[in-house]
Amino acid sequence: MEFKICEVLRVKRLGKKFYEIYVKYEEEPEPGTFAMVWLPDFEAIPLSFAGWTNGIARFLVKVVGPTTAALYNATKVGISKPLGRRAPIPLSTPTYVAGGVGVAPFLYMKEKWGGKILYGARTKEEIPKFIKEEIDEIATEDGSIGFKGNVVDMFFTKPKTRDVYVCGPYPMIEYFRKRAKEIGNIKAYFSTERPVKCGIGICGACTINGKLLCKEPWILMS
Ligand code: FES
Structure with missing residues (x-):
């Protein structure tokens, strides 16, 4: 590379x-x-x-x-040059559901496309300082700030939006998928943390759900 x-x-x-x-x-x-x-x-x-x-x-x-x-x-x-692929362009005001450093792409997507970022952390101390200015709502598991609970549960307390993006650790994605299935009729794209070694689709280290995350970082949740 x-x-x-x-x-x-x-x-x-x-x-x-x-x-x-x-x-x-x-x-x-x-x-x-x-x-x-x-x-x-x-x-x-x-x-x-x-x-x-x-x-x-x-x-x-x-x-x-x-x-x-x-x-x-x-x-x-x-x-390197930019890798992966642009996230699908939203057709309406999007909602971004982020856990931890998974918020990074959303800061840029929000800058370009607007929308709301919901951010989750275990506790207030784990929230990066800037976050309070750039995100819209916070959930903490210990309730030290914002919604008490995880960010996925906070998302599901809100009215549904048409364009939803989720990014964070894989257990968070799985939990979102489970909740979305229970409720039905939610279309969301996700990205998650995976080892990325080559970044260009050769080594297979980033495989998830049969797809290479480095080539296709935004996967439609099924
Ligand atoms: S990181 Fe090598 S295939 Fe994705």
Whole structure:
């Protein structure tokens, strides 16, 4: 895979585990796509585009291992071209249901298409700082802020919308699927966390429901 060396312009810590980085990146990505991000001596990792304005891309990072920890101090990074596929364009005001770092693509999709982001975390302390300004409603499992319970349950307390996108850990997706089946008549696209190694459909590491997530990051929930 080819990487373009890009300058890191700004890094902002958003809490214990989260930070965001702004990087010089000329090509405007489509909402819902991602890039492989590479640092010398580390594995390349997939990061969703969380924004793009005038040649500056924004990524939201959760520290989960050595690469995501090292990226915080990088001044230059290798970034691939945008990968995956644009999320399906909504036909009406969309609702985004996010868990954890799964909110990253929604920040960009909301910027482009409007809509409401519902965000879930275990507790208030786990919510990245920016989140209170950019998202519309919060659910915490311990009830320390917002709706008490998980974000999927919060979603199902609301009137149905036609365009729904869900992104977060796989158990959250499975729970959404179960609830949606009980209620019926909900069309939603999902994306989730999967190991992405090659990012271009060769290695099969990202297979889910018989599909390659790196080629098709937004899957219609069935
Ligand atoms: S990451 Fe290799 S096929 Fe998707």
